[in-house]
Amino acid sequence: MPFSHHSHSGQFCSHAKGTLEEMIQAAIAKGFDTFALTEHMPRDDEDLYPEEQGQTSAQGLTQLFEDYYHEAQCLRAKYQSQIHILIGLEAEWIRPSSLERIKALLEQYRFDLFIGSVHHMHTVPVDFDQPMYSEARARSGGTDERLFEDYYDAQYDMLQALRPPIVGHFDLIRLLSDEPNRDPRAWGTVWAKMLRNLEYIASYGGLMEINTAGLRKDMAEPYPSAPICQEFLRLGGRFTLSDDSHQVGHVGTNYHKLPEFLGRVGIREVYRFVIAAESRDERFPGISVQSVSVNDDVATHASVSEAAPDNGAP
Ligand SMILES: [Zn+2]
Numbered sequence: 201m202p203f204s205h206h207s208h209s210g211q212f213c214s215h216a217k218g219t220l221e222e223m224i225q226a227a228i229a230k231g232f233d234t235f236a237l238t239e240h241m242p243r244d245d246e247d248l249y250p251e252e253q254g255q256t257s258a259q260g261l262t263q264l265f266e267d268y269y270h271e272a273q274c275l276r277a278k279y280q281s282q283i284h285i286l287i288g289l290e291a292e293w294i295r296p297s298s299l300e301r302i303k304a305l306l307e308q309y310r311f312d313l314f315i316g317s318v319h320h321m322h323t324v325p326v327d328f329d330q331p332m333y334s335e336a337r338a339r340s341g342g343t344d345e346r347l348f349e350d351y352y353d354a355q356y357d358m359l360q361a362l363r364p365p366i367v368g369h370f371d372l373i374r375l376l377s378d379e380p381n382r383d384p385r386a387w388g389t390v391w392a393k394m395l396r397n398l399e400y401i402a403s404y405g406g407l408m409e410i411n412t413a414g415l416r417k418d419m420a421e422p423y424p425s426a427p428i429c430q431e432f433l434r435l436g437g438r439f440t441l442s443d444d445s446h447q448v449g450h451v452g453t454n455y456h457k458l459p460e461f462l463g464r465v466g467i468r469e470v471y472r473f474v475i476a477a478e479s480r481d482e483r484f485p486g487i488s489v490q491s492v493s494v495n496d497d498v499a500t501h502a503s504v505s506e507a508a509p510d511n512g513a514p
């Protein structure tokens with residue numbers, strides 16, 4: 201049965217579409233058994249996206265997140281006989297204040313999980329549009345290689361500080377680079393930093409999401425690409441599945457391509473979060489992970505397909 205551990209809605213995110221309830225209804229309609237709600241965490245005033253400027257504020261985003269949390273709880277109760285809803289957030293790693301913000305959120309709310317992501321380099325979004333990506337690259341010294349080095353160093357800082365239960369789109373930095381499908385092993389220094397990060401994730405038991413948004417954005421492989429997945433597998437790392445949906449039409453998008461990708465990489469099991477008597481992480485009591493055989497269950501993802509057009513939002 202399909203599942204996804206990463207989603208957004210237009211109700212609580214300005215670059216997404218549709219209500220939270222519509223997202224859940226779409227997941228039910230597509231036969232999902234588990235669907236995680238992971239809205240972006242609130243950001244500072246200086247980190248508003250262009251479409252948010254003049255429309256909201258850091259305070260507005262904080263209130264919106266509060267509203268999201270309560271709506272998510274109501275919807276989980278409303279649909280509990282039809283789908284297993286997990287409630288979490290996608291953490292941002294923008295500037296030193298990000299850590300305090302994340303810690304405060306984890307204390308304030310009771311989440312089932314969160315996703316550790318890096319969308320910014322030198323405080324500039326790297327997946328929003330080409331001009332911003334170019335600005336971030338310039339701040340790194342002007343080349344993709346240097347920007348990638350900085351990205352994997354920032355990601356390592358994030359991993360060590362947060363130990364996220366799920367690592368979001370591990371190689372997102374390639375999206376707007378000159379060669380998004382470049383073999384990651386081509387740059388020795390970058391590859392060494394990636395391996396260091398993969399070892400760290402495997403060591404604390406973080407789940408690596410295989411995120412089909414990469415395919416939605418016209419890349420040849422999901423995030424992360426096959427060589428990265430193979431290395432993580434070799435290190436004993438475990439994977440989960442995400443569609444990173446930002447609208448109803450994204451739910452389950454490109455899941456029909458997963459059996460071939462997982463088979464090619466050699467992944468025979470993926471994992472989903474479940475309610476359990478034993479917790480795997482003391483920060484999330486009552487939440488554990490469950491193995492799902494790719495042979496038995498992921499093949500049913502083949503029925504979930506049809507890519508919706510993508511607006512390029514993060
Ligand atoms: Zn993201």
Ligand SMILES: [Zn+2]
Nearest residue numbers: 208446513514
């Ligand atoms: Zn987003």
